[in-house]
Amino acid sequence: MTPLVSSPEQYRKADFDVYRVREDFPILHREVYGKPLIYLDNAATTQKPRAVIEAIRRYYEETNANIHRGLHFLSERATEQYEAVRRKIQEFLGASESCEVVFTRGTTESINLVASSLGRLLLQPGDEVVLTTMEHHSNIVPWQLICSATGAKIRVVPINDCGELCLEDFERLLNPRTKIVALTHVSNALGTVNPVHQVVQMAKTVNATVVVDGAQAVSHLPVDVRQLGCDFYAFSGHKLFGPTGIGVLWGRAELLEAMPPYQGGGEMIRTVTFEESTWAKIPHKFEAGTPPIAEVIGLGAAVDYVLQVGYAAIGEHEAALLERATRALATIPGLRIIGNAREKAAVVSFVLEGVHPHDIGTILDRDGIAIRAGHHCAQPLMQRFGVAATARASFAFYNTFSEVDALAAGVEKVIEVFS
Amino acid sequence: MKVEPELRELYQEMIVDHGRRPRNFGRIEPASCRAEGFNPLCGDRVTVYLRCKDGRVRDASFEGQGCAISVASASMMTEAVKGKSREEVERMFDAFHRLLTEENATPAPELGKLKVFAGVREFPSRVKCAVLAWHTLKAALSGTEETVSTE
Numbered sequence: 158m159t160p161l162v163s164s165p166e167q168y169r170k171a172d173f174d175v176y177r178v179r180e181d182f183p184i185l186h187r188e189v190y191g192k193p194l195i196y197l198d199n200a201a202t203t204q205k206p207r208a209v210i211e212a213i214r215r216y217y218e219e220t221n222a223n224i225h226r227g228l229h230f231l232s233e234r235a236t237e238q239y240e241a242v243r244r245k246i247q248e249f250l251g252a253s254e255s256c257e258v259v260f261t262r263g264t265t266e267s268i269n270l271v272a273s274s275l276g277r278l279l280l281q282p283g284d285e286v287v288l289t290t291m292e293h294h295s296n297i298v299p300w301q302l303i304c305s306a307t308g309a310k311i312r313v314v315p316i317n318d319c320g321e322l323c324l325e326d327f328e329r330l331l332n333p334r335t336k337i338v339a340l341t342h343v344s345n346a347l348g349t350v351n352p353v354h355q356v357v358q359m360a361k362t363v364n365a366t367v368v369v370d371g372a373q374a375v376s377h378l379p380v381d382v383r384q385l386g387c388d389f390y391a392f393s394g395h396k397l398f399g400p401t402g403i404g405v406l407w408g409r410a411e412l413l414e415a416m417p418p419y420q421g422g423g424e425m426i427r428t429v430t431f432e433e434s435t436w437a438k439i440p441h442k443f444e445a446g447t448p449p450i451a452e453v454i455g456l457g458a459a460v461d462y463v464l465q466v467g468y469a470a471i472g473e474h475e476a477a478l479l480e481r482a483t484r485a486l487a488t489i490p491g492l493r494i495i496g497n498a499r500e501k502a503a504v505v506s507f508v509l510e511g512v513h514p515h516d517i518g519t520i521l522d523r524d525g526i527a528i529r530a531g532h533h534c535a536q537p538l539m540q541r542f543g544v545a546a547t548a549r550a551s552f553a554f555y556n557t558f559s560e561v562d563a564l565a566a567g568v569e570k571v572i573e574v575f576s
Numbered sequence: 577m578k579v580e581p582e583l584r585e586l587y588q589e590m591i592v593d594h595g596r597r598p599r600n601f602g603r604i605e606p607a608s609c610r611a612e613g614f615n616p617l618c619g620d621r622v623t624v625y626l627r628c629k630d631g632r633v634r635d636a637s638f639e640g641q642g643c644a645i646s647v648a649s650a651s652m653m654t655e656a657v658k659g660k661s662r663e664e665v666e667r668m669f670d671a672f673h674r675l676l677t678e679e680n681a682t683p684a685p686e687l688g689k690l691k692v693f694a695g696v697r698e699f700p701s702r703v704k705c706a707v708l709a710w711h712t713l714k715a716a717l718s719g720t721e722e723t724v725s726t727e
Contacts, residue, residue, distance in 0.1 A: 190580075511596065513643035515618055516587070519699060523580050532619045545619050545641050570577050574587050575596075575644070 173470035192525035200551035212458035242457035251381035263404035264372040267391030272299035282308030320347040320496035342374035346533040347496030348504030399459030403452035475503035485565035503552035585695035595644030598651035613712030650709035
């Protein structure tokens with residue numbers, strides 16, 4: 158299958174005009190504290206284009222019904238739209254079958270699902286699950302839960318001072334007891350883009366199953382699960398310009414089929430008696446209860462929108478934003494950028510000597526600049542760099558050079574307040 | 577560069593100074609009571625140490641890390657409570673809480689220079705930073721060993 162990035166509609170960078178794109182996002186035109194909003198907290202959640210907002214409104218005004226149940230007109234239309242998004246996600250991820258796409262509430266639920274269900278299938282006492290130092294808590298805690306239930310152990314791949322995985326150490330950790338390797342595609346706190354393809358090849362030498370947390374990747378770069386070679390890939394709609402409350406877990410069909418259900422309820426069964434029940438086929442086995450239908454429709458609109466902007470244009474614009482931000486911030490005295498990986502998404506985490514990140518956040522906020530300050534749900538990573546917290550500016554394709562400049566000016570103001 | 581008045585109000589000279597050079601920083605050995613406070617949202621931690629005698633706080637100190645507001649609050653709190661009776665400390669706690677959360681609250685006289693924290697009221701997400709040390713102090717006085725959480 159041809160990778161998505163080569164399809165012609167994704168090569169639209171000649172047309173890319175950030176100010177025109179911004180017109181598609183109503184919220185980007187609002188003010189906060191009487192100043193234009195400068196939204197640089199895209200790693201926390203992204204803003205929504207009008208196309209997504211409209212798709213959700215239209216669904217509720219014209220199609221709302223429960224799916225896979227009713228025999229009536231609306232239910233059939235809603236089911237059709239819902240399942241069409243599943244096929245869209247299949248294509249978006251380069252997956253071979255749409256039954257491999259499970260809808261969840263978000264990346265966190267996707268990882269909990271894999272950890273719990275795959276863990277019960279694969280893990281024996283003494284087996285090992287390999288994580289990395291840069292994981293988000295949601296790719297640590299679910300594995301701790303299943304390890305304590307099964308007697309398996311967690312091993313951690315260290316990172317270097319730039320925030321890159323130490324692959325030699327990873328190689329040394331691998332052994333016949335390594336059953337699962339779970340890692341993030343892009344670090345939420347550092348921006349590091351991990352060499353997932355290489356990690357998968359190494360993991361496969363010991364037949365480990367590889368789970369990828371793609372929450373931070375999908376808004377920045379095209380993903381092709383077959384090229385990556387991983388076994389599971391998870392992401393959230395709201396970090397891809399779509400609604401909250403919807404996420405995706407892609408998994409290889411043969412694994413999903415072998416795995417026990419995660420939650421029980423309607424929709425996920427074939428037959429039920431009080432003695433025993435049998436399960437529906439995948440993906441429905443993993444979609445107990447009424448799913449967030451409107452959110453799935455909204456996610457479909459978000460995927461359409463992103464593909465229309467095109468990953469080539471997104472990549473090029475974001476690389477320019479990252480370069481400008483890095484250059485502007487690096488010259489500020491006392492400022493240290495945390496995370497300098499060679500392969501990096503448009504995320505800049507930094508600390509300022511003598512000023513706590515929260516104080517940076519508060520002062521920037523009054524300039525209308527929204528950033529994140531804190532541990533970014535990655536406490537082990539903060540410990541690795543010897544900081545309690547960082548300030549983080551995370552960009553999306555709708556951010557502009559002048560917003561980057563405003564960020565740098567805002568940091569200068571922070572220094573003035575504390576001088 | 578123009579710094580907004582509400583930011584100047586929040587980051588007053590005294591707060592910036594105590595944030596940068598906290599007083600009573602370190603532990604008291606032996607302490608008659610201590611407690612730990614933690615804000616899981618931001619990772620700020622503080623440990624408050626007290627030496628009490630005859631119902632009065634004879635000495636107070638703290639350790640920990642956090643933003644300018646939380647460190648300054650802990651620093652100025654340890655200064656303010658020294659020599660005070662339990663009842664006086666509790667009255668200060670209540671007055672401090674009101675100052676930060678009630679609209680148009682006029683600083684109670686017993687707060688003294690703690691009234692510089694009135695500016696925090698305009699920043700609801702920062703109120704927790706300012707009260708963490710106070711909640712920890714209260715826990716230390718009541719002998720709770722458990723870590724106090726702002727959540």
